[in-house]
Amino acid sequence: xxxxxxxxxxxxxxxxxxxxxxxxxxxxxxxxxxxxxxxxxxxxxxxxxxxxxxxxxxxxxxxxxxxxxxxxxxxxxxxxxxxxxxxxxxxxxxxxxxxxxxxxxxxxxxxxxxxxxxxxxxxxxxxxxxxxxxxxxxxxxxxxxxxxxxxxxxxxxxxxxxxxxxxxxxxxxxxxxxxxxxxxxxxxxxxxxxxxxxxxxxxxxxxxxxxxxxxxxxxxxxxxxxxxxxxxxxxxxxxxxxxxxxxxxxxxxxxxxxxxxxxxxxxxxxxxxxxxxxxxxxxxxxxxxxxxxxxxxxxxxxxxxxxxxxxxxxxxxxxxxxxxxxxxxxxxxxxxxxxxxxxxxxxxxxxxxxxxxxxxxxxxxxxxxxxxxxxxxxxxxxxxxxxxxxxxxxxxxxxxxxxxxxxxxxxxxxxxxxxxxxxxxxxxxxxxxxxxxxxxxxxxxxxxxxxxxxxxxxxxxxxxxxxxxxxxxxxxxxxxxxxxxxxxxxxxxxxxxxxxxxxxxxxxxxxxxxxxxxxxxxxxxxxxxxxxxxxxxxxxxxxxxxxxxxxxxxxxxxxxxxxxxxxxxxxxxxxxxxxxxxxxxxxxxxxxxxxxxxxxxxxxxxxxxxxxxxxxxxxxxxxxxxxxxxxxxxxxxxxxxxxxxxxxxxxxxxxxxxx
Numbered sequence: 001x002x003x004x005x006x007x008x009x010x011x012x013x014x015x016x017x018x019x020x021x022x023x024x025x026x027x028x029x030x031x032x033x034x035x036x037x038x039x040x041x042x043x044x045x046x047x048x049x050x051x052x053x054x055x056x057x058x059x060x061x062x063x064x065x066x067x068x069x070x071x072x073x074x075x076x077x078x079x080x081x082x083x084x085x086x087x088x089x090x091x092x093x094x095x096x097x098x099x100x101x102x103x104x105x106x107x108x109x110x111x112x113x114x115x116x117x118x119x120x121x122x123x124x125x126x127x128x129x130x131x132x133x134x135x136x137x138x139x140x141x142x143x144x145x146x147x148x149x150x151x152x153x154x155x156x157x158x159x160x161x162x163x164x165x166x167x168x169x170x171x172x173x174x175x176x177x178x179x180x181x182x183x184x185x186x187x188x189x190x191x192x193x194x195x196x197x198x199x200x201x202x203x204x205x206x207x208x209x210x211x212x213x214x215x216x217x218x219x220x221x222x223x224x225x226x227x228x229x230x231x232x233x234x235x236x237x238x239x240x241x242x243x244x245x246x247x248x249x250x251x252x253x254x255x256x257x258x259x260x261x262x263x264x265x266x267x268x269x270x271x272x273x274x275x276x277x278x279x280x281x282x283x284x285x286x287x288x289x290x291x292x293x294x295x296x297x298x299x300x301x302x303x304x305x306x307x308x309x310x311x312x313x314x315x316x317x318x319x320x321x322x323x324x325x326x327x328x329x330x331x332x333x334x335x336x337x338x339x340x341x342x343x344x345x346x347x348x349x350x351x352x353x354x355x356x357x358x359x360x361x362x363x364x365x366x367x368x369x370x371x372x373x374x375x376x377x378x379x380x381x382x383x384x385x386x387x388x389x390x391x392x393x394x395x396x397x398x399x400x401x402x403x404x405x406x407x408x409x410x411x412x413x414x415x416x417x418x419x420x421x422x423x424x425x426x427x428x429x430x431x432x433x434x435x436x437x438x439x440x441x442x443x444x445x446x447x448x449x450x451x452x453x454x455x456x457x458x459x460x461x462x463x464x465x466x467x468x469x470x471x472x473x474x475x476x477x478x479x480x481x482x483x484x485x486x487x488x489x490x491x492x493x494x495x496x497x498x499x500x501x502x503x504x505x506x507x508x509x510x511x512x513x514x515x516x517x518x519x520x521x522x523x524x525x526x527x528x529x530x531x532x533x534x535x536x537x538x539x540x541x542x543x544x545x546x547x548x549x550x551x552x553x554x555x556x557x558x559x560x561x562x563x564x565x566x567x568x569x570x571x572x573x574x575x576x577x578x579x580x581x582x583x584x585x586x587x588x589x590x591x592x593x594x595x596x597x598x599x600x601x602x603x604x605x606x607x608x609x610x611x612x613x614x615x616x617x618x619x620x621x622x623x624x625x626x627x628x629x630x631x632x633x634x635x636x637x638x639x640x641x642x643x644x645x646x647x648x649x650x651x652x653x654x655x656x657x658x659x
Contacts (some may be wrong), residue, residue: 004050005057005179007172008065009152010095013159015088016168017043019050020176028176030169033091036162038084044076055205056119057183059137059175060129062206063121067098067108070115092156112203120190120205122182127208128519135519138584141178142557143522144185147622149557150174151582185518192361213372216365218383224345225338237335237386239273247391249330251447252399258286259406262293266395271295273387276378287409289417290465291402295391298398301419301465305649306428307458308473312414313431314457316470317404317441318424319450323393324350324370329449332393334377334386346373401425404444412436419462426460426470458504461535463649467510469535474502490514490529493536506536511645523556530642541642545635549628554588554638555619558609563601566609568618570594581618590617590632 009016014034021027029046031039047069050056058065071094072079079087101108112119122128128135141149150171154160160168183190193205193212200219204212222232245267254260265282272279281294291300308314319325326332328350333342353366376382377389405425409415412433419426429437441452459471471493477485482501485492493504508514512535514528526548533539548554560566566581570593579594587596593615598607610616617632 001053001055003055003057003183005176005183006061006065007058007175007179008068008095009168009172010068010092011088011154011156011158011160011168012092013085013088014165014168015091016165016172018169018172018176019046020173020180022180025173025177028173032165033084033087034160034162034165035083035085035088036165038087040079040082040084040087044073044080047073051116054118056117057179058119058121058123059179059182060123061119061121062112062115062124063102063108063129064095064098066115066117066119067110068095069117070110073116112206118203118205120183120193122179122186124206125186125189125193125208126519127210130208133517133519136559136584137175137178137182139557139559140182140518142555142559142584142586143516143518143520144178144181145552145555145622146178146181147624148174149584149586149620151584153582192365195361196365209368210372210375212365213368214376214382217369217372217376220345220349220369221337221342221383224341232383235336235383235385236380237388239387242271242273242388242391244269244271244391244395247388247395248399249396252396252403254403254406255410256286256406258284259402262402263399266293266399271391273391274380276387276390286406287416289420291420293398293402295394297394297422298401299421299465300417301462301468302417303462303464304418304460306418306460306462308456311431312428313434314418314426314428314460315434315437316424316426316455316457318453318455319401320453321350321367321370322397322423322450323374325450326393326397327373327389330392330396332389334384334389336386337384346370397422400444400448400450404441407440407444408437411440418460419465419468426457459535461512461649463511467512468508469512469531470507471536472505472507474504477501477503490532491537506532508532521557523558524554524638526553526638527642527645529553530638531646534646541639541646545638545642551588551619551622551628551631554631554633555586556588557584557586559584560598564598565601566596566598568594568596568616582620585618586620587616587618588631589634589637590615591634592632593617 003022004019005022006017006019014032017031019029031043031046033040033043056066068091072091075090079090082090098108127133138149138151152171154164154168190205193207196212196216197204200216202215204215207215218229218232222229225232248263248267252263254263262282262284269280276295279295281292283290283292285291289300289302291298306314324346328343328347331339331343333339349366350370353363353370356363356366373384374390374393376384377386377393379385401420401424405417405420405427408427408429409417412429415427415429415433417425417427445452456473457470458473461469477494479501481503482494482496485494485503493506495502512528512531514525514532516522526545529548530541530544533544534541560583566583566585568579568581570577570579581596585596589610594617596609596616596618598609599605614637615634
């Protein structure tokens, strides 16, 4: 099967289609339908070829490009005697209609099964059309360190000349090549979906993880209930009112007034089950650690730097498959589904997952299917919709964790909590009471019928609840593992001791997370590398900066919302120059450069991109032949911002050396 990334551009008087030859870019197919060139007949013939033995790869193809292509094929006979200009206008008008419907969340003309192409839509696969993960191809180009960050430079409403076609073609190829790169980064996910499509006899190649898990869960559940998937899809339970005391497990109890009051507050709440988000939260402080409990879960952290020593150790406990096992062990099910069949299926899926190693893709598939039940229970479009079930999971989940944390801290002298989240917590205890800690956890496991997984930290750096860096205690590794890890960058904490090889794994969140998911903002990666090196390897800021010659690590990126525009002001040979920039901008802080300001088109409001004393050097196109030393990087700026953040963390060390 041939793999073909592709992209369409629809302008008022010109339609352009590029189909990339992955092996040889010079053999790529280009079709133009316009007033100055008309490849309509060739394009129709090629589209018919694509129906067989081809996997098209697109970004938003299912909701745009393939909508357009399918419509062109449907109207072949109407269009074949039209001029290039007339066909281009026909395609343009239809494309604008597709965009309008998409923007207004209206149903599009063609469902995936109606379209004649086999297509992998990378936007759909990665769920980049979800508000929580929303990302354009341009933003992904920035985060992939794409060599040419290029926005569409021609207004779609304008009529272009034949001379302008070359630059439009260059832009289209650039998008195709970045789509190819994104395809390469998703190749394992695509292979898995191809395999699952064969197993379940349904085309799931463009399914996002939530849609994938929902589909597979529905497949198994409909069989267990002996009904069709369509019948299952119509089932729901709506809860306009939920009394939380009916949700809470009867054996939940607390010793301290702090947690007892939290439990009482939950028990006295009546909530609207159809408006859960943000409707209730409760804040408390336990042994110096602020904790927020809410309908969606729990989080809390006590800022500081904590280190294991000869007297104190940092213990970490996580509940194994917490949300699935809460439902399985307590025999919970959405009200509209038979409890016996649902619970048996859920447990069977959990047990089946344990038979596969983590390296097996089926382990991953069953993991997302198991975890999906919680999310789907609060989804109005799901066959598991029942927010009472949602509350059973989240309310009991966080209160049970608090019960265990309280028992540990009230029983063990000198024990102190440092962090808690959805499925676990970290606590500092005297080393002499480690067995007591284990016994308390076993007692909790017996009571709840849940299983805990344990780990130990050598060091925890916690500026706040959203940012932390954990360094686990050392574990022996093989010489081969040591050799492979020693070549990575940034370097993991690996070392040789008494002729044995060791690793201290790390866990990072927020400002410490070096490589974030592609949809997030990966600006100034150099900062996160410096944090990591400082706290993990005791390396100075200056050393981290001096050894890094990857210009992309120094870059920041920003993309404008509609209604705004970028302008940069530069002084060249004594003259003040203003230049409008594209919507997506990549830059670093420089000793010489320009000042970038974003303007609101309607109000004229102006906002500087960086501080007044900073200059920004825009670098949209990367030249791999350029010497890194030629970039006018303001090293002192990076030193200052990194040092300032580290100094904001370090004072906690003095506050927390109490044990």
